[in-house]
Amino acid sequence: MDAVRHHAFGPPETLALEQVPDPTPGHGQVLVAVSAHGVHLLDTAIRRGATVGPVPLPTLPAIPGREVGGTIVDLGAGVEHSWMGARVAAHLGPRPDGGGYARHAVVDVDALHDLPAHLATADGVAMIGTGRTAVMTLEVAAITAADTVIVTAAAGGMGSLLVQAALSAGARVLALAGGSDKVSLVEDLARRSYPAAQDWQGSCAVVDYSAPGWHVDALTALRGLGGSATAVLDGVGGDRGSSAARLLRPDGRLIVHGWSSGDRNEFDDDEVAHGARITARAVVGPRAEPPGDLRRYQEEALARAASGQWRIHTHQVPLAEAARAHRDLEERRTTGKVVLV
Missing domain, CATH: 3.90.180.10 (Medium-chain alcohol dehydrogenases, catalytic domain)
Incomplete structure (x- = not known):
């Protein structure tokens, strides 16, 4: 073979x-x-x-x-x-x-x-590994309609699912993606996540974090969404992950599900980043022990895809x-x- x-x-x-x-x-x-x-x-x-x-x-x-x-x-x-x-x-x-x-x-x-x-079949494969990790991350994050969520690598396999899930929960989302093509993909995903009668732009902003000065653009977008970030779902790590974490408000929570940059950021519970005290965090990633039964997470991910809840x-x-x-x-x-x- x-x-x-x-x-x-x-x-x-x-x-x-x-x-x-x-x-x-x-x-x-x-x-x-x-x-x-x-x-x-x-x-x-x-x-x-x-x-x-x-x-x-x-x-x-x-x-x-x-x-x-x-x-x-x-x-x-x-x-x-x-x-x-x-x-x-x-x-x-x-x-x-x-x-x-x-x-x-x-x-x-x-x-x-x-x-x-x-x-x-390709969609089913996407849910077996990446989808299950998204479900695990969301269980830890416990996103609600009261949240303003930052998602890094928003055009990736994980990020695109997390954006959809946060919007479905009624949260406001700042999606970070690298490059104009990826920004357009996430904008289209957000647009299709909302009924025609609703304005997706009132709940979701997409920022190109490969562009110079993107951090300023992110702050502007957060103000447009109604305030500072309550949660960061980071799968990138490195400089971009650290910069995203610094956008958290003082009682914000950081959930790390990977470090695609190759640099794993370590945040102590007492660390203060630009005035934002990270008081709650969890890590879901290849070096962490996954919580619960993996098959349960796989089944839930497949169910979300099969029902159309996840594109x-x-x-x-x-x-x-x-x-x-x-x-x-x-x-x-x-x-x-x-x-x-």
């Missing part, structure tokens, strides 16, 4: 499409013919040879990826025959060998999610061009969830 592997840790060019033997499902497992392969920043870190949280580095050569969607084509012993032919999505778990960037993947039956007919945007790249997908993701040239197809 076709599979993307790397024989050394390093840049995206280490990824290459190769022929490897088809895997065989064991007891309690199925074989999925994969048509959508989720790409995560964790994949890029492991490819570079960086150890992230509890996930050890794989033995090389290795097939990256842990999020898959496709059709079941073979069953292991002990699996009900009714699974044969089902269209499913699954997360392969924290195992070091990955295995997701391949035409076939062996999946434990307990990890399978049956996809509704109207939900695209899913995917950045699709052919499997053979996995190196390009990694490069684009690391250089922040993608929008939405990156999926190999």
